[in-house]
Each structure stands twice: as structure tokens, then as C-alpha cells.
Amino acid sequence: MSLTETNICNMALGRIGANRILNIDDTSEDSTQNVLCQLHYDQTRDALLRSHWWRFARERVELVDSGVTPDFEWDYQFSLPDDFLAMRSIYEDRVSNENINPYELEGKTLLTDESEMFIRYIKQVTDPDDFDPLFIEVLVLQLALKLVSPLGGGEPRLRKELKDDLYVLMQSVRALDRQETNTAGRDTWNDERYS
Numbered sequence: 001m002s003l004t005e006t007n008i009c010n011m012a013l014g015r016i017g018a019n020r021i022l023n024i025d026d027t028s029e030d031s032t033q034n035v036l037c038q039l040h041y042d043q044t045r046d047a048l049l050r051s052h053w054w055r056f057a058r059e060r061v062e063l064v065d066s067g068v069t070p071d072f073e074w075d076y077q078f079s080l081p082d083d084f085l086a087m088r089s090i091y092e093d094r095v096s097n098e099n100i101n102p103y104e105l106e107g108k109t110l111l112t113d114e115s116e117m118f119i120r121y122i123k124q125v126t127d128p129d130d131f132d133p134l135f136i137e138v139l140v141l142q143l144a145l146k147l148v149s150p151l152g153g154g155e156p157r158l159r160k161e162l163k164d165d166l167y168v169l170m171q172s173v174r175a176l177d178r179q180e181t182n183t184a185g186r187d188t189w190n191d192e193r194y195s
Helices: 005-015 032-051 133-151 156-179 189-194
Strands: 058-062 076-079 084-090 103-106 109-112 118-123
Touching (some): 005 032, 005 133, 032 133, 133 156
Antiparallel strands (some): 058 118, 076 109, 084 118, 103 109
């Protein structure tokens, strides 16, 4: 069975004891639960993606020069990918050990004095089938926290339980990340700065 946004919302609704929805995409379903899930789902997913270096959302790309020279301060302007959510790092030439000059993100562009840019970033992933199982668990808890006040009566005990569960789960996520990474001797100054 394929995982859907509706499934994820129903898991969150179940955590707070609220009624299920039939389909988050059905705009004719005007239940409070469906309206609130439509309101919060995309924003919560994207904020959660930005908040952590999720493995399933990592991407590498050589940026394309926009052909526009910034008015001042920088020599080059690169367009960021359409699915860009957060910067992870810039690839540096490990042979020469030269540090990359500074850069700045402005809107959908990266400004720098470098003539080419290779970046690692967090991309927007929208298909729930591509989500990591731990990401789903965190997303369910984050949604439940947003829905508990309007649908669960804002009960303090339930809110505390959700926050506690989220805290414990994020510790597990971070520990697993450390276990699944072995880049000894490969980190550059820039990599360390972003970790």
C-alpha cells in the first residue's frame, strides 16, 4: 500500500483522538479536520525538511550562472534549484585545499565571487513514498502538535506528551545519523561549519 498525505494526517489526528479525514485533496470535504490538515500539512513538511539534514532529501548540483551580474559586492549570481529548501555546503577543491570565498543567499539566488559553484542542499520532497520512516514519525508528531489546540481541546497533558515523544524521537534520529555517516578525513572547513 502506498503512503499518502491523507494517511499521515490521519496518523496525526489519531494521536490527538480526532476524527479521520477521507482525502486531504478533496476540497468539498469541509470538516474542520480536513481544512486544518490542508492548512498545515505542506508548511509543516517543508519546515521539518529544512530543520534537519534528512538523508532522503539530500541533493548535489552544479549551479547554473544566471547570466546576471549583481549590482554590487559580488561578481556572480547563480540560480538555486526549484526544489531548494536549505543549503548544506559548498564543494571545495580538496586537492588544492583552497577555501571558497564567501557567498550569500538572496531569494532564489546565490551570490559569490566564484565563477562556478557546486552545492549540497536539502530539496523539497513531496511524495510520502520517498519519506524516511523516521521523518514520517516526526511529521506526524509535528502535525499533531499543530492540531491539538483546535481539535484536541488544547489539553496540556496531551501537548506535553506529544512534545516529549518528539524530543525522544529526534534524539534517535540524530543518533542514527551519526551511526550512518563515515566521512573521516573527508570533511572540509565548510562541512564542519554546517554540521
